[in-house]
Amino acid sequence: MKNILVTGGAGYIGSHTTVELLESGYNVICVDNFSNSSEKVFDVINDLTGKQCTWYNVDVCNIEELNKIVAAHDVNCAVHFAGYKAVGESVEFPLMYYQNNINSTLSLCEVCLKNNVRSIIFSSSATVYGPPQYLPLDEKHSLSATNPYGNCKLFIEQILKDVNVAHPALNIALLRYFNPVGAHGSYRLGERPKGIPNNLMPYICQTALGVRQELRIFGNDYDTIDGTGVRDFIHVVDLAKGHVAAIKKMEADPGCFVYNLGTGNGTSVLELVNTFMEVNGVDVPYVIASRRVGDIAACWANPEAAKEHLGWEAQYTIEDMVRDSWEAQKALGVCT
Ligand SMILES: NC(=O)c1ccc[n+]([C@@H]2O[C@H](COP(=O)([O-])OP(=O)(O)OC[C@H]3O[C@@H](n4cnc5c(N)ncnc54)[C@H](O)[C@@H]3O)[C@@H](O)[C@H]2O)c1
16 A cells, blocks of 8 residues: 545645654645644655655545546555544534534545545544543443544444445454644644634643633543543654554555554543643633533553554653644744
């Protein structure tokens, strides 16, 4: 498998994965409509890797255009990042989420089948586990969703499993990410949300920068180490490497697979904020607010299956994650 299609390749995780793929010797063809990113990212990617990433400003839902690209590049494997990702927004605009996230996947499946693409790797999420019945979460844990974003992930997982049953020659890897943070070590790529950040780390960074007045920590009365929510933060470069490992696995061993990509370590929100302040020597003013509806107390991965079958294991520490997030934030600035 040499030619890899990356949908959403200009985005946060897609851009880091594109770098890892190019550095591992793959040819990368990115398709993005830049609804949450900029084409400038590709100049950075080419500069960092010394290689040429081919890219198209195309909506993945546009089946004709996508088909032309996949046929022209003799694509072997598709890594599917394209989609909307804000939980709150998905509650407000469910149809927009179903239309974009589901239709882009249907379109990709059609095109992959038509062009004999061998594998699809899908960006799923720990959100598909719903409230944990036990911890750490392994891939056998029951699945549920409480919002349209999570429903999209669940539905898409099922769609891809069904496609694999009907078309076993199309291999599937469902990668369930935990909480991606951090940035490339050059600090030229990173997470640059448009407007007010939905995710914790960009909010911490923007508060440290003075763009946001204070961070609100939602709940300090959970049954956790310090009462704040616990999550499994994973460095985006580790996550990106997980995709390369999944591609290699599917070259050797076809099928339909599900893997958690997490570190296996839970870190509380307060621990993360304190580590951020200590490592970076900056202040992050915060207040404790009441719990948010739908938030869970604690969630972290059992990453053993990925370790055993993909030979992949997260390497970066929490200290690395807070340092790289902050350095990239300072270098890249805020996207308004
Ligand atoms: N970041 C996280 O915390 C997280 C956690 C779990 C899963 N995921 C999933 O990983 C994937 C990538 O997330 P990210 O953080 O890099 O998000 P992102 O918004 O930075 O990247 C998504 C990219 O897809 C593009 N896009 C969206 N719809 C498109 C369409 N129809 N056609 C072409 N391009 C389109 C956007 O312009 C953007 O560049 C998403 O599917 C997301 O749901 C993210």
